[in-house]
Amino acid sequence: MTFQLNPPSNGLIGHRGLAHFAPENTLIGFQMAKSKGLEWIEFDVQLSNDNELMIIHDHNLNRTTNGNGLIYEQHSEILSKLDAGSWFNEKFTGTTIPNLDKDLAKILSLDLNLNIEIKCPKETDQNYKNTLADKIITLIKHKWSPSSPLPLVSSFEWPILLKIRDALPEQPIGFLCEILTADVLRIAAQVGNATINCHYPNLSEQQIYQAQALDIPLLVFTVNQQDAANKLIDSGVFGVFTDILTDTYSSVRKVV
Numbered sequence: 136m137t138f139q140l141n142p143p144s145n146g147l148i149g150h151r152g153l154a155h156f157a158p159e160n161t162l163i164g165f166q167m168a169k170s171k172g173l174e175w176i177e178f179d180v181q182l183s184n185d186n187e188l189m190i191i192h193d194h195n196l197n198r199t200t201n202g203n204g205l206i207y208e209q210h211s212e213i214l215s216k217l218d219a220g221s222w223f224n225e226k227f228t229g230t231t232i233p234n235l236d237k238d239l240a241k242i243l244s245l246d247l248n249l250n251i252e253i254k255c256p257k258e259t260d261q262n263y264k265n266t267l268a269d270k271i272i273t274l275i276k277h278k279w280s281p282s283s284p285l286p287l288v289s290s291f292e293w294p295i296l297l298k299i300r301d302a303l304p305e306q307p308i309g310f311l312c313e314i315l316t317a318d319v320l321r322i323a324a325q326v327g328n329a330t331i332n333c334h335y336p337n338l339s340e341q342q343i344y345q346a347q348a349l350d351i352p353l354l355v356f357t358v359n360q361q362d363a364a365n366k367l368i369d370s371g372v373f374g375v376f377t378d379i380l381t382d383t384y385s386s387v388r389k390v391v
């Protein structure tokens with residue numbers, strides 16, 4: 136099955152919402168991305184200790200909230216009361232960590248394409264990974280609005296993606312990688328309806344062509360330089376994750 140989701144017409148995917156303009160991974164950040172004309176956003180998800188899907192990047196609370204400690208050790212009700220905005224700018228004081236289940240209607244109402252990145256702290260076990268996969272499966276199977284496009288679900292933990300695909304045969308998945316190897320090309324081509332989401336500094340033109348030859352959409356993180364974004368988009372990548380860019384000059388998309 137080929138990849139079904141529409142690429143962003145400007146080639147841009149707001150990273151963690153649109154992290155230069157608003158606190159990352161927050162509803163106000165998602166709204167900011169929408170207001171600046173983005174069609175796609177990415178955000179990160181991990182589990183609280185009561186197995187809620189919390190939208191936050193780091194495994195601990197120190198950098199982006201007024202709390203501290205590990206996300207998976209804290210109850211979602213405690214996490215939801217933290218301030219996740221004032222570290223960024225005091226005008227965002229009172230912004231909270233979103234809960235993907237509870238905030239789903241608000242997120243879907245923005246009418247954006249969504250990339251949910253599943254995060255697993257290194258020290259977590261198989262039980263954590265299985266629970267996280269099951270929570271995502273339940274969310275998409277039972278709570279996703281049929282009028283919204285399916286999200287792209289990505290992770291560096293490829294077995295989680297394969298578990299999700301087993302349960303949801305139509306689900307688009309994204310293999311995150313630091314380096315675009317022959318292995319990831321082979322796996323993405325084999326499972327189908329899959330992207331490769333690759334770290335920008337490690338990506339060569341030849342690797343872009345290799346992905347295109349296999350009809351695998353390529354998403355590139357994180358690109359904050361306008362000329363680099365334009366070049367990648369012109370070379371036909373599906374999209375680039377960006378904290379700051381809101382426009383490209385790219386006129387003719389050559390998306391695989």
Ligand code: G3P
Pocket residue numbers: 150151177179192252289311332356376
């Ligand atoms: O999903 C692309 C990108 O977000 C991966 O890196 O650390 O920003 O989640 P990170």
Ligand code: MG
Pocket residue numbers: 151177178179252
């Ligand atoms: Mg991410």
